[in-house]
Amino acid sequence: MKMNLVYKALADPTRRDILNLLKNKNLTAGEIADHFRISKPSISHHLNLLKQADLVHSEKEGQYIYYSINTTVLQDVLAWLLSLQEGKEKTE
Amino acid sequence: MKMNLVYKALADPTRRDILNLLKNKNLTAGEIADHFRISKPSISHHLNLLKQADLVHSEKEGQYIYYSINTTVLQDVLAWLLSLQEGKEKTE
DNA sequence: TTATTATTTAGAAAATTATCTAATTATTTA
């Protein structure tokens, strides 16, 4: 897994908002787009970046595409953040 | 605190490497720059972004400037990541 | 089959970011 894609994906506020939306509920691309003022193609692009980072999964259902969050990759981010905090205990 | 600056700061691999370097040891700008192939002004720029995000602190000592990591802002990132994970427990 | 709806892909423009060299500022040493 290319962790750089994960950090890059998390760097954009729109994408973080999308993850917040998917936190409790799986949504279609259209439902997601409805929450934002930017165009559907732009949202589609953000969803694609989230997918490349493996932060979301998509599943086609008829003419709809449902998106769901995948938090497994966040484990590595979490671990890294914790490691940064622990490191300081020695010198302080 | 503008959290967007934090996520943006963490999105660059060079800046993440800088944080890794500062994890155990405070270093001068020059010592940090020596770890990378990119120019000193570029490193200076990255340090500035990390500082704006409040992820590092700088202190002048004579002609040197010492940089140290500040992990307090990471609490919020950590909390958000955990909230994303928790949200899914309901639906799964 | 034709029209409508949902979504993505293509291609381009605008904005942001990363990087460089040259110049500047501040400090220390000879």
Add this chain to the structure above:
DNA sequence: TAAATAATTAGATAATTTTCTAAATAATAA
């Protein structure tokens, strides 16, 4: 004081990212 060292600032360029409209694809409904 003059030279050397540490670091930043300035200004430019290249690369990446965000966003848009228009067009394409796929599925459903009339």
